[in-house]
Amino acid sequence: MSTLLEVEDLRVTFPTRTGLIEAVRGVSFSLGRERLGIVGESGSGKSQTGRAIMGLTPPQARISAKRLAFDGIDLLSISPRERRALRGNRIAMILQDPKYSLDPVMSIGRQIVETLRTHEKVGKAEARERALAMLEAVQIRDPRRVFDLHPHEVSGGMGQRAMIAMMLIAGPEMMIADEPTSALDVTVQLDVLGILDRLVSERGMGLIFISHDLRLVSSFCDRVIVMYAGKVVEQLKASELSQAQHPYTRGLLNCMPKIGADRHPLPVLDRKPEWAA
Amino acid sequence: MSSAIALDRLEVIFDRFRALNGVSLDVQPGESFGLVGESGSGKSTLLRAIAGLAPVASGNITVNGKTLGTRRDKAFYREVQMVFQDPYGSLHPRQTVDRLLQEPLAIHGFADGEKRIERALDEVGLGNGFRFRYAHQLSGGQRQRVAIARALILEPSILLLDEPTSALDASVQAEVLNLLEEVRRRRKLTFLMVSHDLAIITHMCERLMVMQGGEAVENLAAGDLVERRVTKDYTRNLLRASDGFVRV
Numbered sequence: 001m002s003t004l005l006e007v008e009d010l011r012v013t014f015p016t017r018t019g020l021i022e023a024v025r026g027v028s029f030s031l032g033r034e035r036l037g038i039v040g041e042s043g044s045g046k047s048q049t050g051r052a053i054m055g056l057t058p059p060q061a062r063i064s065a066k067r068l069a070f071d072g073i074d075l076l077s078i079s080p081r082e083r084r085a086l087r088g089n090r091i092a093m094i095l096q097d098p099k100y101s102l103d104p105v106m107s108i109g110r111q112i113v114e115t116l117r118t119h120e121k122v123g124k125a126e127a128r129e130r131a132l133a134m135l136e137a138v139q140i141r142d143p144r145r146v147f148d149l150h151p152h153e154v155s156g157g158m159g160q161r162a163m164i165a166m167m168l169i170a171g172p173e174m175m176i177a178d179e180p181t182s183a184l185d186v187t188v189q190l191d192v193l194g195i196l197d198r199l200v201s202e203r204g205m206g207l208i209f210i211s212h213d214l215r216l217v218s219s220f221c222d223r224v225i226v227m228y229a230g231k232v233v234e235q236l237k238a239s240e241l242s243q244a245q246h247p248y249t250r251g252l253l254n255c256m257p258k259i260g261a262d263r264h265p266l267p268v269l270d271r272k273p274e275w276a277a
Numbered sequence: 278m279s280s281a282i283a284l285d286r287l288e289v290i291f292d293r294f295r296a297l298n299g300v301s302l303d304v305q306p307g308e309s310f311g312l313v314g315e316s317g318s319g320k321s322t323l324l325r326a327i328a329g330l331a332p333v334a335s336g337n338i339t340v341n342g343k344t345l346g347t348r349r350d351k352a353f354y355r356e357v358q359m360v361f362q363d364p365y366g367s368l369h370p371r372q373t374v375d376r377l378l379q380e381p382l383a384i385h386g387f388a389d390g391e392k393r394i395e396r397a398l399d400e401v402g403l404g405n406g407f408r409f410r411y412a413h414q415l416s417g418g419q420r421q422r423v424a425i426a427r428a429l430i431l432e433p434s435i436l437l438l439d440e441p442t443s444a445l446d447a448s449v450q451a452e453v454l455n456l457l458e459e460v461r462r463r464r465k466l467t468f469l470m471v472s473h474d475l476a477i478i479t480h481m482c483e484r485l486m487v488m489q490g491g492e493a494v495e496n497l498a499a500g501d502l503v504e505r506r507v508t509k510d511y512t513r514n515l516l517r518a519s520d521g522f523v524r525v
Contacts, residue, residue, distance in 0.1 A: 185315040186515065197522070197524060218521075256447050257479070259519065266454055268448065268451050
């Protein structure tokens with residue numbers, strides 16, 4: 001399996017009034033053409049890891065890494081211009097809530113066309129055709145109608161499909177999905193995941209799926225990284241989640257209510273200071 | 278014995294949109310009743326209608342044997358309190374926890390406020406150290422505990438819970454759910470709880486109602502859901518969705 005992304009000792013530090021806060025503390029992993037899940041609770045640094053790879057870390061933060069390379073390109077040393085050429089073209093990112101991450105004053109179709117024409121030299125008519133085809137590929141029933149709608153006119157599930165369409169139109173090799181379905185209803189969630197799954201495997205993309213939902217991730221991904229307090233505490237195959245070793249992973253799995261399990265009170269997570277060490 | 282909450286063909290209409298379409302419901306005292314459904318199914322609207330926060334077009338709401346009019350009196354809020362979904366939005370950002378908890382006591386003219394605040398904070402596992410903090414100095418789970426303390430401080434008999442843990446991390450969710458169960462047991466409270474998560478509802482409630490598009494789809498006992506004895510396709514879909522992603 002060819003390696004698409006290499007991350008070694010990634011650190012993201014934010015300066016605050018009370019000193020430096022390390023949001024990500026030495027994260028290492030590599031990604032091939034597979035589905036990798038990153039799981040953790042709020043504040044575990046999972047989103048900042050994704051953003052650092054994408055190059056969306058706020059300017060005041062400092063990023064350092066022994067190695068952060070996409071397809072052999074060192075992401076930390078290239079110019080912002082080269083980075084822009086990668087972003088949206090070869091690396092794409094889906095964000096959590098389509099309500100906030102789509103441009104509210106631009107029709108959905110124009111946003112998709114904009115992405116395409118930023119990265120490829122295509123005529124207007126062709127761009128439109130390809131955008132419509134992409135909307136169809138994410139199972140939007142009436143792509144012509146949706147093309148002209150604005151984000152506030154569509155439901156959350158539809159907006160998220162439109163965002164996936166926008167991210168896939170330039171044919172990226174790697175996709176980072178940061179909680180792509182957390183804002184959606186459970187039933188819609190599965191539809192969107194199904195679309196994402198099909199497109200990722202058809203196109204042979206590498207996918208980083210960031211989520212707080214351990215069970216969802218393990219049913220969707222091939223491999224799972226569990227983060228706690230900015231560090232990776234455990235890496236395992238999704239199919240072997242039930243044999244997780246780290247007490248944090250086990251605790252996280254354990255504390256969720258399950259249909260049919262009669263446990264009162266629910267087991268709670270007993271956080272140990274040494275997990276964060 | 279009269280029901281704690283009884284709804285009879287309740288209709289809620291916002292402008293021309295019918296958010297609730299003739300929903301009837303019956304919750305016994307001391308029972309924990311769940312409402313599940315997708316967004317837009319009307320489950321939150323139903324809670325808000327009981328609390329007097331949604332425009333009721335027709336139908337009756339009866340709480341502890343008393344049929345409610347359009348206005349809720351003080352006595353109603355002594356009996357019924359609500360905990361909202363978003364702990365970041367439901368606490369006043371410029372009031373300390375102490376001030377937040379004093380508000381309901383002042384409204385209802387309680388004299389022994391000091392003792393009650395101490396007790397309420399203790400009950401939700403926060404302790405006196407949190408009394409003079411602001412909401413932004415607390416974590417999501419701590420805020421939800423304050424919201425629960427505020428609901429409990431008037432010693433109501435009914436709690437309306439609108440997705441009380443959906444904004445929280447899984448481990449914090451477990452703590453808050455345990456806390457809710459514990460106060461319910463100790464105070465013999467009646468719960469009416471909304472969630473989109475079937476697992477939470479089966480964990481917390483004895484009976485539940487599945488809603489869709491402002492209407493009741495079906496009424497079930499939690500045990501039916503566990504054994505998958507459901508009759509409607511919509512409920513079956515929800516059940517399947519809660520199992521996680523299955524590759525086709």
